[in-house]
Amino acid sequence: MPDGAARALDAVRGRIASACARSGRDPGAVALVAVSKTFPAERVREMLALGQTVFGENRVQEALDKIPLVGAGASWHLVGHLQSNKAKRAVGTFDLIHSVDGADLAREIDRRAAERGIVQPVLVQVNLSREATKSGAAEEETAALLEALASLPHLDLRGLMTIPPPAEDAEEVRPWFAALRELRDRAEPLLGRKLPDLSMGMTDDFEVAVEEGSTLIRVGRALFGER
Ligand SMILES: *Cc1c(COP(=O)(O)O)cnc(C)c1O
Numbered sequence: 001m002p003d004g005a006a007r008a009l010d011a012v013r014g015r016i017a018s019a020c021a022r023s024g025r026d027p028g029a030v031a032l033v034a035v036s037k038t039f040p041a042e043r044v045r046e047m048l049a050l051g052q053t054v055f056g057e058n059r060v061q062e063a064l065d066k067i068p069l070v071g072a073g074a075s076w077h078l079v080g081h082l083q084s085n086k087a088k089r090a091v092g093t094f095d096l097i098h099s100v101d102g103a104d105l106a107r108e109i110d111r112r113a114a115e116r117g118i119v120q121p122v123l124v125q126v127n128l129s130r131e132a133t134k135s136g137a138a139e140e141e142t143a144a145l146l147e148a149l150a151s152l153p154h155l156d157l158r159g160l161m162t163i164p165p166p167a168e169d170a171e172e173v174r175p176w177f178a179a180l181r182e183l184r185d186r187a188e189p190l191l192g193r194k195l196p197d198l199s200m201g202m203t204d205d206f207e208v209a210v211e212e213g214s215t216l217i218r219v220g221r222a223l224f225g226e227r
Contacts, residue, residue: 005046008223012206016217019210030210033077035202035220037062038227041069047223048074056098056218060086063093079161079199079218081135084108091120098161098199098216099125101137103148106155113154121156123199124149126183128176129165136162139183146187146195159197159215160184170205177201177212 012032020027035056036044044055044066053073057063058080067076078094084105090097091112100106100122113120124145127136137145142160149157160183164176177200184195201209201217209217221227 004225005043005223006050008225009047009050009052012219012222015207016210019207023211025210025213029215031216033079033199033216033218034223035079035218036066036224037080037220039224041066043224044070044074052223054095056220060090060093064089067093077216077218082109088112092116092118096121096123096158096216098123098218099135100149101125101127101135103145106145106149106152110152110154119154119156121158122149123159123161123197124157125161125163126180128162128179128183131165134163139179142183143187143190146191150191150193157193157195159195159199160187161199161216163202164200164205167205170208173205174208174212177205177209177214181213 016030017027031054033054033056034047034052037058054075056077056079063076075095077096077098078090079098082090082099087108091109109120125136126139126142127134128139149155160180162180164173167173180198180200188195197215198213199216200214203219203222206217206219
C-alpha cells in the first residue's frame with residue numbers, strides 16, 4: 001500500500017511542522033525515528049524509498065534480522081531495553097542506543113565499542129514516573145549516571161530519553177516531557193557539556209513532545225499502522 005505509506009509519512013511530517021510552528025522551533029531540529037518493530041523489511045523499504053531514513057527497533061535480534069533485508073541507506077536506532085549480554089551485538093549496529101539505564105550496561109557498551117574501535121552514541125533512559133514495569137534510571141540517580149558515562153571514552157553521551165505513563169489525553173503527559181527537558185537543563189552545567197538530544201514523544205503524544213523540546217520522536221503506529 002505505497003499510497004498509504006506516503007500519506008502517513010506526509011501527515012506525520014505535517015503535524016511535526018505545525019507543532020514546531022506553534023512553539024517557534026526549527027523543524028530541522030526534530031528527527032523522526034520511524035519505529036518499525038513487528039513490521040517486515042518490505043514496509044521499511046517502502047518508507048526508505050519515500051525518504052524516511054531513520055528507523056527504530058526495540059529488540060536487537062529483530063533488528064539484526066531486518067537490517068540486511070532493508071539494505072543500504074537506512075540508519076537504525078535501538079529504542080527498547082538493552083541487556084548487557086546483547087551489548088556486543090548492539091554496538092556498531094545502532095547509530096544511537098536510546099535506552100542506557102545503568103552504569104554496568106554503560107561500561108559493557110564502552111568495552112564493546114573499544115574492541116571495535118568505535119565510539120557509540122547513546123542516550124540515558126530516565127523512568128520519571130517510577131513505574132515498576134518500565135526500565136530507565138530513577139531521576140535521582142541520573143546525575144551520577146551521566147557523570148559516570150561522560151568519563152567513558154568510547155561512549156558519545158547525546159542526551160536523555162523517557163517514556164511517560166499511559167494517558168487518555170496527550171496534554172496529561174506534557175509535564176513528563178517538560179520534566180525531562182528540565183532535568184537535562186540542570187545536568188548540563190554539572191557535567192560541563194551539552195546534552196543536545198531529548199528522545200520523547202510517540203504516536204499518541206509526539207506533538208506535545210515537540211512543543212516541549214523533543215529532538216527525536218519515536219513514531220510507530222502513525223506511520224506503519226496498528227501492530
Ligand atoms: C513501540 C515504541 C515506540 C513507538 O510507539 P507508537 O505508539 O507505535 O508510536 C516508541 N518508543 C518505544 C521505546 C517503543 O517501544
